[in-house]
Amino acid sequence: MARIELSNIQKKWGAFWGVRDVNIDIADEEFIVFLGPSGCGKTTTMRMIAGLENPSEGEIRMDGEVMNDIDARDRDVAMVFQGYALYPNMSIYENIRFPLRMRGVPKAEQDAAVRRAAELVELTDYLDRKPGALSGGQRQRAALARAIVRQPQVFLMDEPLSNLDAKLRQAMRVQIKHIQRELKITTVYVTHDQIEAMTLADRIVIMQSGAIQQIGTPDEIYNDPANTFVASFIGAPPMNLIEGRLSGGTFEAPGIRVEGLPGAHDGQVTLGVRPEDCRVTAEGAHLGGDVYGVEPTGDVTYLTLKVGESLVEVKADRAYRAALGQGESVRFDPDRIYLFETGSGQRLR
Amino acid sequence: MAAKRKKSRGENLVLRYLILCGWALFCVVPVLWFLSIGLRPRTEIITPTPIYFPTFSLDAWHMIWEDWPMGKYLRNSVAAIFGSVIIDLILAIPAAYSLSRFQYRGREDIGFYILSTRMMAPAIVAVPIFFLFRNLGLLDTIWALMLIYAAINLSFVTWIIRSYMLDIPKELEDAAKTDGAGELRILWEIIIPAILPGIITASVIAMIFAINEFLFTLLIASTPNAYTMSVALANFTGGSDGIIYNAIALVAFLAFLPVFVVVVAIQKHLSRGLTMGAVKG
Structure with missing residues (x-):
């Protein structure tokens, strides 16, 4: 439900370039995947969209509005983290409800929204448990539910499946794609797994050493690689x-x-x-x-x-x-x- | 071969238990000894011949409650100690949060400075502190004791809580931020519940230090108005009655008991808290 534009984004830490010259125009409802080896700047780029990191230069716009100086909590963005980042002291129900509470959603609507989100990720039976009592896959789904519960403008997912085993990863992949299509929420997804990128993305952004190597649909990336890096990164x-x-x-x-x-x-x-x-x-x-x-x-x-x-x-x-x-x-x-x-x-x- | 190994393992276990029993005895005997002195009549305590079957007596018990305002001392101790721990937590939690989470120039130095206040011998500042509290008109009050205990313990309470906070994944705070929480909310709803064991550990250690504090208490408390258990003990050594050993022993035991119970109850957290502080520095 939002269009995201990154123009001339740079991120420097001292003399180290985390991200350089990133220009992407992410369409509304698009599922975009940042793909690259670790340290390529894909997570940093995502964190800048989230507002958890400030770009050294460049502009981030959502629906035309410049977001650079807007706090993470005031951007209507929900993020799913690699380590799930569930609040350990709260039950799953409380975890999912947390963003609603923080944004002052009326109490009466909260319960219904939590249950709807839990249903979407098939966690209804686990709402009373603490995160510690769930398996990796269930925790991942809980984190997903927490992200979707308030119907944000943008989903950000930072390697959400990398801690799961191969079988579960495939099942979750399908689920994530299905949920994204159903909710029609602009999604930015970071991964180093080319299969995830190929299967999920409308468009893939391949990054290396902080710079974009190629942007294109999975077919374009596969059939028409721009350089040897892209060519060798996609395909197994x-x-x-x-x-x-x-x-x-x-x-x-x-x-x-x-x-x-x-x-x-x-x-x-x-x-x-x-x-x-x-x-x-x-x-x-x-x-x-x-x-x-x-x-x-x-x-x-x-x-x-x-x-x-x-x-x-x-x-x-x-x-x-x-x-x-x-x-x-x-x-x-x-x-x-x-x-x-x-x-x-x-x-x- | 296997049988032999098994046997040697068994012997090993016996040896281990022997050592542990010896150590336990070494720790427990003085406590029991104190208790036995405290529950004996005065006449039986200092004798040239050993008494194997002492007479049980509550003389000391009656004496400390009836002849001395031990109840008041106990209340003073409790008030000063709890007050100091509350002050410590109010100051240490935000300090530790800042030291563990925010990036700013001199952060490490400030952290080390806080810790270094603990490295000084307390006697060095005893006299200045006396004058300070005299000028503040706080001599002989439990408020002064609260502040002193809090000051003594603040450094390591901050340090322990900081080490727990460092252990909390940064992701958790990022998640809370994107979920719409502000810094104070994050501290209150996410961080503090997550480090509760650390807060308890730090509080208990602070209590132990506070209950044992003698030097400053003696300095500040000049009348029974602000006496605590630890200073009250010293009262039994002077005066016309001579040294009242059974009363000393009983009061010492009473001061020891609550700490012991609390430490046993939270043992698991305590060892974790201490090693974490040690490893993380």
Whole structure:
């Protein structure tokens, strides 16, 4: 229910840049995910939106109104924290009611709102308990209920699922997305988990060292990465990046030869190809190497080939098996080969 | 091999219990000794020959309540001690909150300064404090005792509470802020309930120090008007009756008992509070 604009946001601590030149326009009702490794500035950016941190420079606007000098408690923003941050001395009911009490919601409405929020996250039976008596997943849902209970303008979620086990994480992911769609509340979500980012986001903001690397829909980020950082951060296993020489549209590296590439970038380049865009076949092969490892997972088999000095990952058929050291040839999907400038890592188009 | 290990473990356990029993005895015997002196007639206390089966007597009990205003001393003690602890908490909780939460220049130095007030030998300031309270017209009042006990204990009460506050995740306050709470609300509704064990620990330790305080109490309290239990004890050593050992023993035991009961009751919190202070510094 709010549009958020960040313009030229900088955050410095002494000589250290936490965040630099962040410009994002987050649309109303959008689900945006900040993705990046730890220390990339994604949490700091979120904390600035929350008002828990002040930008050194730049402007934060919500629905056009500048928020820089507005206290966290006066911004209509609800936040879910990595460590849940439930108040240990209060029952779950009191925890969920706390923001309503702080904002002077009439008593008569409080109870109904708490119960509605608890119902939404399926915690109705646990309202009398203290946070200490709940499991990790239940605590996470309680924290979520506390955030949604007052129907804020903006949801902020700081790695809310990272303390949960894989199975629970998936279930909660679906629940979070469902609740966000139902309540239609602008949501900013911080994570270092690319699967979470891909599955939840309307748009992903990829950050590294305090700067935005790329903003785009999950499809754009996956299909059209702006640089090697984005290319290797999205996708599991990550994109293969192979250094070599390009001349006259032909890429060459030890054990690899790819023809028919755009010829404008002759010289040292990095070729990128995703494991899922590789096929084990001798016909029209681009690459030849020795089997270094075979990892069956059930639905696919990961094949690692040693090509020259580097290892190349291939997503092979689930039935694929091979002996170590055996020679193997691979063909890349010619439409899904990326070229990056070696050094800067920027995409060559 | 396994059997042997098991046996040595058993021996170990016996040894451990022996040591613990010895230590317990070492701690408890003086207390029981005091109690036994306090419940004996005066004539039986100082004798050249040991008495194995002493006569039970409530002489001292009657004496301390009937011949001396022990009830008043007890009330003075309680009032001065509780008053001082309340003053300490009122001052220490905001101080600790500030020291543990806000960023400002000199924060660490101020924290250390507060702690360092404890490092000075009390006798150094005894005379100035006497004049200070004389000028304030507070000599011989429990108000003065309250203030002195509070001043003596304020440093470590602040320090213990601070160490508990440092243990509270910052996220909790951030959550409260985004939920719409102001600083005082956060302190009152989130922080204080969360560190209640620390507040109790600090209060009890302050009580123990206060109940044992002698030097300043003697200095300030010149008449029974402001005598506390600890100073009252000294009264039994002078005068025409000589040293009244059984009364001394009984009063000492009575002063010890409430502290003992409280400490046992909150033992778990206490050990945590002390080690936390130690580790976190």
